[in-house]
Amino acid sequence: MSKDDKTAGRQSFIAEARREQIMEAAIQTLDEIGYVNASLSQIAKRAGISTALISYHFADKGDLMNQLLMNLLERSTSYILERVNRERTSTGKLHAFIVASLAYQGAHPSRYAALVEIVFNARTPDNVPYYKVSDDDEDPMMRVLLDILREGQNNGEFADFHLDVMASMIQGAIGEYMLSSPVTRKVSLETYSDELVKMVTRAIQK
């Protein structure tokens, strides 16, 4: 109501809606034809708007991809974190992490496809690919996982394995499922999720 409300959210209502529509169309485009072919006109076509409108709402193509990447990371991170934080034991948290990660990816395959396309294609101005950049800050999932594992070792729930290697193995196993279609075809998400939890449970046991 107050005068400030107009610009309080830093964005007008309609501008924010348009930005989200464009990002949604970008997800669809990346999923369908990949980063290389995902031109502004292809995204605009899927959104039913002109290409210039994308340029109006985003500085350039890289800006659009960056914002979309952040958006995708935030949504998946908050979903997973919410489930993890419901648990009290380290074992419970670890199980929740694995199950939630796989469940979210499985529920939104096109979002995951878009995420992969961006991470493996976008580069910093000095040509460093995103998948090589990640500070701990940029890869919040790995940080969460490491915290769970460390906590479990400190409170005596877990055995004395190598933290980083165990974390990579778990993250790798999660990522591998969505990326590799032979596995996806052979094993259902539920089976994979259950079996991975079993396996990890065994691996962390004292």
Next chain:
Amino acid sequence: MSKDDKTAGRQSFIAEARREQIMEAAIQTLDEIGYVNASLSQIAKRAGISTALISYHFADKGDLMNQLLMNLLERSTSYILERVNRERTSTGKLHAFIVASLAYQGAHPSRYAALVEIVFNARTPDNVPYYKVSDDDEDPMMRVLLDILREGQNNGEFADFHLDVMASMIQGAIGEYMLSSPVTRKVSLETYSDELVKMVTRAIQK
């Protein structure tokens, strides 16, 4: 000596040399500026030749990338398979598989970077990304790994875990190391290799 020898190898000597030079330049280009920016002129520049010469030796850009991908897969596969086949026990083969995979990747980071760039960007004519295509035929590493694990279970060396999930976990852990720079920075290849072998040894134990 015979008349046939000229064309017996399917390729003239000089043509084969040129093709390898172009593929080597393509590796360097993919590593430096990524698939998106790897135009024919960028590859030609690094090879010190004209772009038309690439078109002369390869049908089109996709052909070049396909042949390079096969070349990269063959080289890494034969290296790893050779080490695996030296071993007689399933445990020995599994260890050799892990150590050789990491060692080869670590010894040829630019080749691995090029492989990743192609796999995550190249698409079939009907826009299916390569990393989703792979039949068992197209992913020989996964087939080898599964065979080792199955054999180990059949001859009683390994416990009774889920084959596909265990294989994904191992493959994921191997792939994760080269892809994630935080881990690469924190843990040396030797340490990672040793710890992963330990961890997997524990996971497959009866």
Next chain:
DNA sequence: CAATTTTTTGGTTGTTTGATCAAATCATAT
């Protein structure tokens, strides 16, 4: 309802792309 700001479009810009061509060079064999 008139003035003003935000939003949207169509059209234009200059660049870069992959591919093709005829012509030039090179190697080889006769």
Next chain:
DNA sequence: ATATGATTTGATCAAACAACCAAAAAATTG
């Protein structure tokens, strides 16, 4: 040395690209 075929180049092509702009349209304000 010359004829033949393989190799290489520079020039050129249309197509696609991201970015830009002036003007139209829509929404918001006074």
